[in-house]
Amino acid sequence: MMMNLFSSFDPTSNFYLSLNWLSTLIGLMIIPPMFWVIPSRINILWTKIIMTLHKEFKILLGNYKSQGSTLIFISLFSIILFNNFIGLFPYIFTSTSHMTLTLSLALPLWLSFMLYGWINNTIHMFAHLVPQGTPPVLMSFMVCIESISNIIRPGTLAIRLSANMIAGHLLLTLLGNTGSMLSILMINLLIIVQILLLTLEMAVSMIQSYVFAILSTLYSSEVN
Template sequence: MMGNLFTMFDPGSVGSSFLLVNNWVSIFLGFIFIPLFFWSSPSRFIYFWWVLFLRLHKEFKILIGPGGGSGSTLLFISLFGFILGNNVMGLFPYIFTCSSHLVLTLSLALPLWLSFMLFGWVNHSFHMFVHLVPQGTPFALMFFMVLIETISNLIRPGTLAVRLAANMIAGHLLMSLLGGVGVGSSFLVIGLVLFIQIGLLLLECAVAVIQSYVFVVLSSLYSGEVN
């Protein structure tokens, strides 16, 4: 049963072609459903996103610091919108949740972390060396602090990717398990399961937003450290 349950997170479990697994097409579904007049006609929905993006811009500007280049916040705002769109699209029936797969999350986290590290070591080498030993560290512990900080830096892309994928997988698994309980049960059990499923769906909507925000905030913090 568990093997069949986890196949919903396997992008190759449904039909595939020679060059493309069809499940990955869900990454672009958000662009298909957005009508053309969304970009040209003013509305309250556009105003909501505009206010949200302005708030994110101000927060990311503080996290990145004065050393960040102009327009660098646009990268993190775009990343937030992309992850949020994939998280929300995965809540619809029969749509593969791309952000629950490590292939996508690592593809986002690893290039970001690698570019930050290369930029820091090339342009601010002394600052990066100093950052390996926190201020006030005793001389006897300096070697161990360098080792710990190095390991901490190396596992950052993995923790970013696993955090996003694991949180998206957990909620979907729980909803799938509860969905199989109502088969052949009484009306009282079905009603209770339905009530719990609605609550979990609302919780998953909140998780979709929170995990997108956490991923981008941590990425901006990593960017601020090298600046």
């Protein structure tokens, strides 16, 4: 029984062990067999998704710098998508709802982009702090704004992902807890609403993993 509404997001809520984080690694047991059997429809579909992402990331990064660079962003998309989906199953811990995981993905990426940009393209990074066409009076003000926007980027990436995961799960939990107090007709209506919300959550899981990966790609392309 849940002590409060947010206990489902507590890693130690089951058996007083933090084994819930193992849900992040379940894919290691599922994904490898795909490469050793005759390609199935799922494998072919996943290959098409990867090739589509590769083409999009290649356009953002530029053809001359995209050789192998898209692999890290495709891998980032894959791990976030898998963890978002695995969290939709009952009694499976949603690891992407924790800032521990999302910030661990966003912060090293952003830090590596910033270090690479400031070390190798210092003049370009300074020029990027003042947008083109800015009046001289506002230049110092724009430098402050652009600096703050650069610093908060990993935080916004992490919060966007975890907040979307928490919001959908809380809504499903709140509606599910009202089932014991409803009539048969209202329970049938509640089930339909829950199915629709679950479908929405599946779409949100895909969209948020794509947004995380595409924004990381954009941040990478800015430092070149």
